[in-house]
Amino acid sequence: MSDPDCIVFVIDDDSLVRDSVADLLNSAGFTARTFGSATEFVQSQRPDVPACLILDVELPGISGLDLQTELTKSGIEMPIVFLTGHGDIPMSVRAMKAGAVEFLTKPFGKQKLLSAIKEALLRDGEVRKQRSESFELQKRLATLTPRERQVLALVVTGRLNKQIAGELGTTDVTIKVHRGRVMRKMGADSLADLVRMAEKLKI
């Protein structure tokens, strides 16, 4: 299940390991990009496509675990598969807690690596899907007038038009018009749909 639109980033200071892993991924149909250090990776231009990171723990300079922390801080939620020469338990616990997909001890088999990669990409796809959905809703929300936002916020709490009209100091006929427009602009099929959208938008 290779997806040419996906990219696997490989960071290892050992070029032989880096190249071998990248070649193995290529042979399995993945696109791989290699980096010799964390800094190199951070400074690179990366396309906005589903991706994951194969990261060596024992990197010179910024270590793999340090990079994981840095990425999380910067809001880059890229799933990580760690590689290590000699993994110990505290290290792997820390990595997994911080959201690592897998912690592989060198040398590792092809299947272990590929299944970890697939899992990572799947997770990234999910994240991306959610992130784009939320982006669309934000776009729709931006088309509402301030009055329509007020009405939206009150509608999703389950209040009746009459109640909303009382709170906003207008008639229930006016509210009914606003409500129809909100439903249309947000692309909601039902009140339930609108409530779900409001939750995602944290209204």
Add this chain to the structure above:
Amino acid sequence: MDVQPGDVAEEIKRLQRCIRDLVSLFALPAMWSGAEPYQIVHTLLDALLRMLQLDLVYVRLRDPGGGVPLEMVRFAPSRDQAAQHRPQPREIGEVFKHWLGADPRAWPPLIRKPIEGRDISIVPLGLGLQGEIGQIVAGSERADFPRQTERLILSVAANQASIGLQGAQLLSEQKQVALAREKAEAELRERATGLEAKVRRLIDANLMGIFTWNTEGRIIEANETFLNTVQWGREDLASAGMHWTDLTPEEWRARDEMAVSDVMATGTAQPYRKEYFRKDGSRVPVLVGAARFEERGSDGVAFALDLTEQKHAEEAFRRVEEQARSIVDSALDAVVVMDADGMIRDWNKQAEETFGWTRPEALGRRMVDTIIPAHYRLAHEKGLEQFLKTGQGPVLNRRIEITALRRDGAEFPVELTITPLKSGDAWTFSSFIRDITARRQAQEDLRNAQAELAHVNRVMTMGELAASIAHEVNQPLAAIVASGDSCTAWLQSEPPNLEKARAAADRIVQAATQASDIVRRIRALFKKTTSISTPLEINEVIAETISLAGGEVQRKGVSLNTALAVNLPAVLGDRVQLQQVILNLMINATEAMAGVENQPRRLTIQSLPSGTGEVLVSVADTGPGIDPQHTARLFAPFFTTKAEGIGMGLSISRSIIEAHGGRLWAAANQPRGAVFHFALPFVTNA
């Protein structure tokens, strides 16, 4: 009587002359009164010579004191002048003695002997009843000598002379007695005045209080010092008629009475301590002694020495002593003082607690039997003997750690300082002894903790080393595995991508080469760090390693034995690396025996010199031994039979030993188990 009728007139004249002579003789003793014997003899001889017309007369007087006899001789004046040689009285005496014999009592009344060609009639007579005063000898050439009247005169003269001489002798004796008495009296007088002056001087010198007394208890006279001592005035003494009992506190009266009775019985009272009242009622401590002037007299003299100063000094001394005592008693160390005979002379409270003997029990005991364990006693006694002989002692004046003996027989470690002190001619030895059982225990605990820490460190170092080796080696292994997989994948793809497959195969070769480089580098690393080479006692290195790993070994139920040769030559090497080798061999041996049940687990470390200039060390176990099929690969890197092993231990160990110019090999132990040997060359030029 042969009287001739014609001679009657002559005879009468002769008789008349005789009577006259006799009267003269009878008058002689009165003349002689108070005369010396020689004066008596002198007049006697003159009288006889004249009266009897003798040719010679000789007298010999015995000296009453047994000294030289007084001899005197007179010759007729005609003979005296004629004589060419005038014989000495002694010569005459000798001649008479020869003629008459030695015993005057046996003398004949008359003899005739020729003297200078003429016969002489000689008549000897004794002086005194038995001739005890002397002898008188009269001689005359006349043939009729002595006539009857002449013999009468001679005997009367002898008699008178005897009386006179006895008187003279008596007088002389009386004189001598008087003289002697006078002399004695003079001496006595002189001595008395001298003694008195001396006593006076002694009293007036005021070196100490002196007073004279009588048996009634009166103080008759006292010197200044005494008055100062009791602070009474001379006028008090004179007016009050002071009694010594007035000066004496009640409780000292009985002692005074004893002294008085001593004086009465023996004439003196030995000095004793007492107190007198001063005029102001305070008391003064004194030392008094007394003596009677005369044997039966009632007067005497006494001295009183003021002991106030001494008492102060004694009190000060006692205070100092008490302070010293309390310091010694409150000391946290046991203080034991021993004399040169080895007897305990002091023993403080802490000593009581430390050793379990109370002070009264300990004093007078021999120190060697009390606190010194049996195996140190000989050394102690020799040391003491040596010190007393040479003044040198190896354990003196410094802090040493040694074992002491408690009363219950328990031995315990102490810190000991012995200080010799010379007091007069005698040595004493003060020992300060501190029970360091707790400190030892703490040290032991600390050492154990340190050993544990060192062990942990060592193990961690080994662990880190293993980790770093693992990382280093796992890198190329990861590359090999990944490239192997991709190579297969490229070959299996449709169509097979041979170029990609070859590239993958190239990387595999490259990675494998890298791996072998890493191993070589690790081994080289050990070779390179061998540069810290110092001469080492291999037994020390073994002992240090045992202190690191011994606990671990024993925890695994393994008994650890050593058989270390003494006086091994030094080897040149790196202490830590050699420790690592020994540690590695010990751990391997221990782990090899982990599965041994129902049989002893014994680890034996041995050192011995080889005949070929090497020190041999062997580490033997009683485990299952080395599987013959593993023998070839035993020292190869990454060869291991242990689940947790990385297979570097023996490889590294061999690298270390070879870097030291030595050899490491394995063999079978008898009756079972394995033994690893290594040999290191001696340091050749020391």
